[in-house]
Amino acid sequence: MLTHRHTQGDGVVAVRDGAVAIAGRPILRGIDLDVRRGEFVALLGPNGSGKSTLIRALTGLRPTAGGSVSLFGTPLAKFHDWPRVGFVPQRPSAASGVPTSVWEVVASGRLTRRRLFRPLLRHDRAAIRDALDVVGLADRARDGVSTLSGGQQQRVLIARALAGEPELLFLDEPTAGVDRANQEALADALGLLSRRGATIILVAHELGPLEPLVDRVVMMRDGRIVYDGPPAGRDHAHPDHGHHHDAPRPDHLPQVSGPLDSPGAR
């Protein structure tokens, strides 16, 4: 295993000419991306630019229409080493239809490393406690998730991904709708993980307190990568200046609710 890793080098994520289509419409085109071990990458871009779609393609949630995606040197189709990957999806809340404790949500992240019909072992519990410590919610473990604030719930979702002790962590808009104090708590957690050697790829609208952690910014626009390099303010002008003032972009798929609708005519 070790020699194998040596031959594949430090590449954690590799995309060659990646393309994703949704319902036949090409969304992502010509994506080339290499992420090395330990990098902290931010995917930026306006709404509808394909940031989340790219994350979903990298995690196998969205099939690619062309090109190749590999994780840890293995093509995605043959990749089964999911315990090495953590994922924080974009969700409005960590709650569901039945009351759930913070501990239970975080413990479900440990499933990647548990066998069927086997209870939580001591090291599983230790990993769950550590994940809660990292996001600063150890004292809320027994509380119901729905009693937490939105920002705290986001941190619970991050702890859930951490419980599986991933080497590669994908986060889809972890800072969306989260206040400054919680963004800072989140940045502390991600900084700690990064120092422990994890590779982090996150989608964000604005970096905020995450900015000092980011090694590399990948800017997307209309399904293509338009910038890939160091974050703004270090040695480049802000590549994304003023994107909030852009005209609203159409979403990936035009709304067609009936066969006689003409898309876009509203």
Next chain:
Amino acid sequence: MPLVDALLIDLLGLPFMQRALLAAVFTGVAAPVVGAYLVQRRLALMGDGIGHVAVTGVALGLLTGTSPIWAAVIVAGLGAITIELIRAQGRTGGDLALALLFYGGIAGGVLITGIAGQSPQVLHEYLFGSISTLSTHDVAVTLGLAAVVLLVGLGLLPQLFAVAHDGEFAQVAGLNVRLYNIVVAVIAAITVTVAMRTVGLLLVSALMVVPVATAQQLTNSFRTTLIAAMALGTGASVGGLLLSAWASYHARISPGPTIVLLALACFVLTWPLGAWLRRRRRLLTPFPDSEPATHEVADGHPHTHSDDCGHPAIPHGDHVDYVHDGHRHAPHGSHYDEH
């Protein structure tokens, strides 16, 4: 009352009553297990959808002269998988898929029963239950199927919980989400068939969902909700059966509706308690630790607050604020500050 007790003990000595009790216990334990996963995914009505589809299964059993239970298991299972696939496919959402199967199932069932030359009265015992007419074979099938539901529903709890809580996360964690969703659909179909003879196809879902709804008034974790719901489900089905048996000396009382109404009564009694506890919890949550911008003294405050003055004392930083009439009053020397 001693007469009543004697009657009840007599009843318990009757073999049909013992069979009914066994079926009630197993149905009551197993149904809320599946119900918890359905409620977790906000698909509380799925049991109803499957129940309606099972009507067609029962009718097919009557038409072909085979056991209605097994025909119902198979048809309800196929229906449940169909609901799951429609839900997973499009953005249509689960509710529309459920609605379509509701109508197809019940219309098909009534139509086929007619073709089979049976009167709609035959369907009645499946629609509303007939727990007192169970044969030994029926009871054995009920126990076997309920055991399967419990084994799968509790044995795979971590996986089923994760998939129902957040399917995308579970998929990236390497779980076969579609397979687990189908597992839930199939055990839901089995539960519907198990409960068919106890409470009837039209009331099946109540035994799955109502105990969960009751339990979650007072719980804050999935595991305690599940355990409490299983206890409540068993209590309701056994209690409802005994209640109807006892009352049947006075009036014609069917066990199925009695069980469901007893479960609902538990909910009605628990809900105000849950609402009060939630309100209290919200009220007594400490205020964020921030100093008010200005020092504002509450004027004209003859009342003296204390630990037992009746006004909620809520922690605020290093002191407490007394809450009354829309104000937060913090003791400051001989007066109160507006916080």
